[in-house]
Amino acid sequence: MKRRIIMSKELAKTYDPKGLEERLYQKWMDNGYFHAKVNPDKKPFTIVMPPPNVTGQLHMGHALDNTMQDIIIRFKRMQGYEALWQPGTDHAAIATEVKVIEKLKEQGIDKDEIGREEFLKHAWAWKEEYGSRIINQLKKLGSSADWERERFTMDEGCSKAVEEVFVKLYEKGYIYKGSRIINWCPVCQTSISDAEVLHEDQEGHFWHINYPVVGEEGKYVEIATTRPETLLGDTAVAVNPEDERYTDLIGKMLELPLTGRQIPVIADAYVDKEFGTGCVKITPAHDPNDFEVGKRHNLEEICIMNDDATINELGGKYAGMDRYEARKAIVKDLDDLGLLVKVVPHMHAVGTHDRCKTTVEPMVKQQWFVRMDEMAKEAIRALEDGELTFVPERFDKTYLHWLENIRDWCISRQLWxxxxxxxxxxxxxxxxxxxxxxxxEKCPKCGCTHFTQDEDTLDTWFSSALWPFSTLGWPDKTPELEYFYPTDVLVTGYDIIFFWVIRMVFSGLEQTGKAPFHHVLIHGLVRDSQGRKMSKSLGNGIDPLEVIDKYGADALRLTLMTGNAPGNDMRFYWERVEASRNFANKIWNASRFIMMNLEKAEIPEQMPKESLTQADKWILSKVNALAKDVTDNMEKFELGIAVQKVYDFIWEEFCDWYIEMVKPRLYSDTDTTKAAALWTLKAVLGNALKLLHPYMPFITEEIYCTLNPQEESIMIASWPEWTAEWDFAAEETAVEVIKEAVRAIRNVRSSMNVPPSRKAKVFVVSEKEEVRSIFEDGKVFFATLGYASEVVIQADKAGIGEDAVSAVIHEAVLYMPFAELVDIEKEIERLKKEEERLTKELARVNGMLGNEKFVSRAPEAKIAEEKAKLAKYTDMMNQVQERLAHLTK
Ligand SMILES: [Zn+2]
Ligand SMILES: [Zn+2]
Incomplete structure (x- = not known):
């Protein structure tokens, strides 16, 4: 049911975003303006919202990301597209699991004790309670997403899509189970992706250890390691095949200390001759590079650790010890055996889990993987063929770099x-x-009817990779999928190009045969005023909800878009939010002024061109050109440039110039062009509001509907388009000439300190007939804006006094009689006082500089300072006396 809200015809006295924003959002929701449906009469335009985590709290990154999407979707909706902004949330596997575990812990409940099923009940309950928090926060921002279509990565449909993709890829041979080296977090007890590993430089050591050569008494191979405990899992020592120092060692066996095992010396080009001793211990089960070496040489993979990073039974006497405890014990035992050569301090990069900061342990595990080679090729092709473009283009490189170096994707997680x-x-x-x-039901091999499902769950990005089509109903062939897919633009930060964008692209291509979106619009980070990343640990984060509470969502949105260029980081300043609020106030007050004057004349629906004045045509032509410019910028996703143009137009051209130009017409009882002025004010304001609406949806709605009570909402009003009707090139040029004259007059007056209240006659002298007629046409407002008591337009200088002050503009000169600008008696008095003061100052300075004692004793700098004063006062004195002579002659 559509509900029409009849507004009062008057705007509130002051702009107060608080009550207004909540009320208007409710109106939009009630009227279903955000809902999009399959509509063959319209062209679709689709954006899929990056699903925020259900654990999420709105931060500045979300605010920026969603403001940009809302701007584009509101723009397209007004342009007449069936615009769908598809929203939803992500189950955020590990983040949520951690939260739920914490909550249970507070209640004294242990995850492992209650078991999987019970734990999941708690997790769902948690989701029900907190999962919509972030959605409600997005609403406060003004987001016009189609909430009727809100989805969740673990809802029935999305889960069905996940299962379908898994089975299809498995059947195609793209998903396999394999033993691979993965990053293991011993605290979270799960594998984590490369991208979740942070590399930090830490102080550590190089332990140099001798491995005895078998059968050659007193001969050793010296290796250096930062993790001596992994020695327990060594299965070879490698040297570079071209390293002449070790040629004779290759193929020999070494005694692996503390284990009683023997391991071979192998040759592999991976070893850097220059690094350390040139001999490298190879531990395939606990190092990714060694893992590769091990595969090349068919080495055994001996995993010596349990999941909690304690040493397992393969570690002999060290079994049960924590990895660091084992390290100490092993180093001590090596030292006792005389095999520890030396310990050298060493800074090196250590991988830690981004979530819990635990040092990650590379481990060989049975995991599920997605084979990436074929699908990565397709994703590269899609970009090269232009099926997909990045805005700005430079992110092509990031995308390609990731794809060209992609490894098989480990998709299993040891989470519930x-x-x-x-x-x-x-x-x-x-x-x-x-x-x-x-x-x-039955085992295809042995007929048994009992099965156990794999314990692992999928990487959270496995489901978000399907988001653009799973949300539209895939794998079913729904009308929505047919109509809205592929989507048009994806808006996201550069930090998740790998995590998410790439995976959506290859999944979309593989499952639907189409890239899931045509454009990827990349934005940067919102940093603090000092350029630092906003972070919890620094405590420098700014809560968007606090900004909305204090200044309104419109001010926040405008702030985030001002100066924003795709792909670039930006800084957040409270001063900018204030400036945005001031802009809102400016529009509010200007609109109130216009509405209060609307009663002054009958305004027709259409205004015949002949009735419009030069100034009316100028501003109409300006707003007309603005519509074209802004549309062009927005089509290219130059949202920051577009809004700057709208801002400048409203503040300067419309408020500071045009409204001032029409005031004399509105205030005069005899003016016959009042209706034209009011009609123009209303038309131009209406269009300017529409162009601003995507950026500042609330204030524009409030003003627009008050200005046009017959209109339901600016949201569903049509976007302004350029029209030949409003193209007035000659008037545009003419008014620019007058504006130039006004600026010139104001400059002269301010340099002479003339107050606006002091009016003076203005002569406009131009030999050119067309220039004179421009000023004739604009005389009324030119007089007001130029503080003129009278405007005289003529072809020569006849009748203009010698002492008139002049200002030169293109093709004309403006003159103002000096006596009208300045009160001569008062000026003489002022100049005389100044002369007196300068005489005293000069006497003082001359006295000092004439004093032998001062000159010989004072520091050089002090003397130079006094000399500079002397020059300055002398110069000022000359000017004062010159002007006095002129005024008193
Ligand atoms: Zn962890
Ligand atoms: Zn079986």
Whole structure:
């Protein structure tokens, strides 16, 4: 049901965003303006919202990201597209699981004790309670997303899509289970992706250790390591094949200390001859590079750690010790055996888990992987063929770099909150069955009916990679999918190009045959006023909700877009928010002024061109050109440039110039062009509000609907388009000439300190007939803006006094009689006082500089200072006396 709200015809006295924003958002919701539906009569335009985490709290990054999307979607909606902004939230596997564990801990409940099923009940309850918080915060920002279509990565449809993709990729051979080296967090007890590992430089050591050569008494190979405990898992020592120092060692066996095992010396080009001793211990199960070496040389992978990073039973006497405890014990034992050569302090990069800051342990594990080579090729092709473009283009490089260096994607996580892997193992024979719709009834191999589902869940990005099409109903062929997909533009930060953008692209291409969006609009980070990243640990974050509370969402949105260029970081200043609020006040007050004057004349629906004055045509022509410019910028996603143009137009051209130009017409009882002025004010304000609406939706709605009570909402009004009707090139030029004259007069007056209240006659002298007629046409407002008591337009200098002050503009000279600008008696008095003061100052300075004692004793700088004063006062004195002579002659 549409509900029409009849507004009072008057704007509130002062602009107060608080009550207004809440009321208007409710109106938009009630009227269903955000809802988009399949409509064959319209062209679709789709944006899929990057789903915020259900654990999320609105931060400046969200505020920027969503403001940009809302601007584009409101713009397209007004342009007549069926504009869908598809929203939803992400289950955020690890983030949520951690929150739920914490909450349970507070209640004294342990995750492992209650078990999987019970834990998931708690997790869902948590989601029900807190999951919509971020959505409500996005609403406060004014987001016009289609909330009726809100989705969740773990809802039924999205989960079905996940299962479908998993099974399809598995059947195609793109998903496999394999033992691979992965990043393991011993605290979170799960594998984590490369991108979740932070590399920090830490102080550590190089432990140099001798490995005895088998059968050659007293001969050793010296290796250096930063993690001596991994020695327990060594299966070789490698040297560079071209390293002449070690040629004779290759193929020999070494005694691996503390283990009783023997390991070979192998040759591999991966070893850097210059680094350390040139001999490298190889631990395939605990180092990614060693893992690769191990594969090349068929080395055994000996995993010596448990999941909590304690040493396992393969570690002999060290079994059960924590990795750092084992390190100490091993170093001590090596020292006792005389095998520890030296310990050298060493700064090196250590990988830590971005969430819990634990040092990550590379480990070999059975995990599920997605084979990336083929799908990465397709994603590269899509960019090269222009199926997909980045704005700005330079992010092509980031995208390609990631894809060209991509490794197989480890998708299994040892978590409970997430999509459980649809793989089932036969309890009898261990056969693996991957299928849709739950466990199979019977084992295809042995006929057994008992299965156990894989314990792992999928990487949270596995489901968000499907977001652009799973939200539209895929794998079903829904009308929505047919109509709204592929989406038009994805708006996101450069920090998740790898995590998310790439994965959506190859998933979209693989599953639907189409890139999921045509453009990727990249924005930067919002930093603090000193340019630092906003972070919890620095405590420098600014809460967008606090900004909205104090200044309103419109002011926040304008602030975030002012000076914003795609891909670049920006800084947040409270002063800018104040400036945005001041702009809102300026529009509010100007609109109130216009509305209060509307009663002064009958305004027709259409105004015949002949009735319009030069100034009316000028501003109409300006707003007409503005519409074209702003549209062009917005089509190119230059949102910051577009809003700057609207801002400048409203503040300067419209408020500071045009409104001032029409005031004499509105205030005069005899003026016959009042209706034209009012009609123009209303028309131009209406269009300016529309152009501003995507950026400042609330204030524009309030003013627009008050100005046009017959209109339902500015949201569904049509976007201004350039029209030949309002193209007045000659008047545009003419008014610019007058503006130049006004500026010239104001400059002269301010340099002479003439107050605006003091009017003076202005002569406009131009040989050119057309210039004179420009001033004739604009005489009324030119007089007001130029503080003229009278305007005289003539072709020569006849009748203009010698002492008249002049200002030169293009093709004309302006003269003002000196006596009218300045009160001569008062000026003489002032100049005489000044002469007196300068005489005293000069006497003092001359006295000092004439004093032998001072000159010989004072520091050089002091003397130079006095000399400079002397020059300055002498100069001023000359000017004062010259002007006095002129005035008293
Ligand atoms: Zn962790
Ligand atoms: Zn079986």
């Amino acid at each position: 909150w997430g999509h459980r892997i649809p793989a089932y193992y036969c309890d009898e024979c261990g056969e693996v069955v991957v299928r849709r719709g739950g466990a199979p």
